[in-house]
Amino acid sequence: MTEGFDVAIVGAGIVGAACARECAAHGLKTAVLDAAGVGGGATAAGMGHLVVMDDSPAQMDLTRWSVELWRQLAPELPPQAEFETRGTIWVAADDEEMAEVRRKQKLYSAAGIATEILDSDALAQAEPQLRPGLAGGLLVPSDAVLYPPCAAAFLLQKAVELGAWTAMGKRVVAAGDRRVLQEDGTEIRAQFVVNACGANAPSLMPSLPVRKRRGHLVITERYPGFAHHQLVELGYLKSAHSLATDSVAFNVQPRQTGQLLIGSSREFDADDKPVNHALLGWMVKRAQEYMPAIGDLQAIRVWTGYRAATPDKLPLIGPWPEDESVFLATGHEGLGITTSLATAKLLLASITGKKTAIAAEPYLPGRFLSRLHADLARQPEAAHG
Amino acid sequence: MAEGARKITLTINGAAMEVAPETTVACAVLMADAHTRSSISGEPRAPLCGMGICMECRVSIDGVHHQRSCQILCVAGMRVSTQEGLSTR
Numbered sequence: 001m002t003e004g005f006d007v008a009i010v011g012a013g014i015v016g017a018a019c020a021r022e023c024a025a026h027g028l029k030t031a032v033l034d035a036a037g038v039g040g041g042a043t044a045a046g047m048g049h050l051v052v053m054d055d056s057p058a059q060m061d062l063t064r065w066s067v068e069l070w071r072q073l074a075p076e077l078p079p080q081a082e083f084e085t086r087g088t089i090w091v092a093a094d095d096e097e098m099a100e101v102r103r104k105q106k107l108y109s110a111a112g113i114a115t116e117i118l119d120s121d122a123l124a125q126a127e128p129q130l131r132p133g134l135a136g137g138l139l140v141p142s143d144a145v146l147y148p149p150c151a152a153a154f155l156l157q158k159a160v161e162l163g164a165w166t167a168m169g170k171r172v173v174a175a176g177d178r179r180v181l182q183e184d185g186t187e188i189r190a191q192f193v194v195n196a197c198g199a200n201a202p203s204l205m206p207s208l209p210v211r212k213r214r215g216h217l218v219i220t221e222r223y224p225g226f227a228h229h230q231l232v233e234l235g236y237l238k239s240a241h242s243l244a245t246d247s248v249a250f251n252v253q254p255r256q257t258g259q260l261l262i263g264s265s266r267e268f269d270a271d272d273k274p275v276n277h278a279l280l281g282w283m284v285k286r287a288q289e290y291m292p293a294i295g296d297l298q299a300i301r302v303w304t305g306y307r308a309a310t311p312d313k314l315p316l317i318g319p320w321p322e323d324e325s326v327f328l329a330t331g332h333e334g335l336g337i338t339t340s341l342a343t344a345k346l347l348l349a350s351i352t353g354k355k356t357a358i359a360a361e362p363y364l365p366g367r368f369l370s371r372l373h374a375d376l377a378r379q380p381e382a383a384h385g
Numbered sequence: 386m387a388e389g390a391r392k393i394t395l396t397i398n399g400a401a402m403e404v405a406p407e408t409t410v411a412c413a414v415l416m417a418d419a420h421t422r423s424s425i426s427g428e429p430r431a432p433l434c435g436m437g438i439c440m441e442c443r444v445s446i447d448g449v450h451h452q453r454s455c456q457i458l459c460v461a462g463m464r465v466s467t468q469e470g471l472s473t474r
Binding site: 221222223257298 | 450451
């Protein structure tokens with residue numbers, strides 16, 4: 001069974017698994033290939049925070065739609081997926097950040113998302129372990145958390161039940177020209193090839209504008225009731241934005257087991273390096289600044305993972321202009337778990353030529369080529385030379 | 386241990402018990418017919434390796450969670466709870 005697929009998806013992370021389910025549900029003959037098996041990369045390394053983010057209107061559209069899709073899917077998810085509507089609190093340290101809370105609330109309201117502004121006392125009541133004297137925060141009750149590897153396995157299982165074929169354990173060494181080539185020389189023919197390899201996507205297509213942006217996470221022993229919501233400092237966007245340097249932000253998530261996930265860090269050019277203890281120490285110190293008692297908890301494990309970062313903070317979803325048989329579903333940076341379900345809908349629509357609930361243009365990979373051409377046209381020697 | 390050495394009194398899940406000096410907390414818990422930690426699905430666990438590696442012997446001691454009871458000797462007045470992880474600090 002090595003030829004004649006409609007779609008061959010390379011990458012069985014949560015994005016690839018979601019795309020496989022969507023394609024198979026649409027009746028496409030679908031193959032999924034991944035050397036590491038389902039949910040082995042960033043899917044296993046990430047926090048699993050299903051979060052609406054307002055970094056840009058396009059990011060807001062995609063995250064809002066996708067969190068809604070997760071909520072619709074939640075009743076079907078197995079218990080191991082640990083879906084919980086925890087809500088997010090964006091924590092404001094001072095009055096300046098409270099102004100940002102009010103600005104943020106307006107944006108969320110405009111997008112139809114209910115939020116609640118917490119003052120200093122309400123924040124302390126909601127999360128007693130936060131340090132006293134914080135200015136307040138914005139509660140987004142509809143945000144959720146899940147355990148991504150099990151959610152990915154569920155999505156892939158659904159795809160298989162709908163007729164998808166999977167090939168795990170063998171590395172894909174080439175993809176494009178209506179075929180996928182595995183390391184042992186097996187060639188799988190498909191009308192369309194989807195690169196859903198996350199931060200590894202450029203290994204198959206070196207010209208992709210995707211860079212590995214590494215993150216660290218810590219998980220603690222069980223301390224039930226220590227935190228109740230996903231807690232993120234409002235400065236998080238500053239951390240996510242500064243592309244030039246390493247950064248950390250306070251980002252803590254209580255798990256169903258009572259364990260806490262402590263993040264987050266961002267660094268480039270850290271491929272295959274061991275844990276960065278200086279950055280890890282800075283990250284934990286940042287968490288302690290917000291929740292002083294975190295320093296008394298026992299951590300049991302630290303690990304790293306790679307976000308697929310793009311220059312404009314938006315994913316690459318749709319046809320890749322360099323090869324008419326190639327579609328992309330990568331570049332999600334820190335939002336791949338959240339936006340996997342909406343990504344799958346956008347991907348399928350781009351393959352079938354249908355319209356989706358949100359505009360597809362902001363995520364089309366071709367935007368980088370048109371920018372490149374515009375830049376070239378602006379240069380006098382290119383225009384008149 | 387000298388013959389007739391003074392016994393140590395501690396509490397396990399609120400009940401007082403006496404043990405000989407140099408008794409590990411893991412041993413005292415077993416003597417009290419209690420188990421150590423509970424798994425996430427609520428299964429009772431007991432000391433396995435006895436050398437601080439397997440983590441199955443964890444209990445709360447004087448309010449500090451996740452202590453490896455096989456590596457800690459009983460001390461007079463110690464409060465041991467095997468309801469570890471079930472309440473907030």
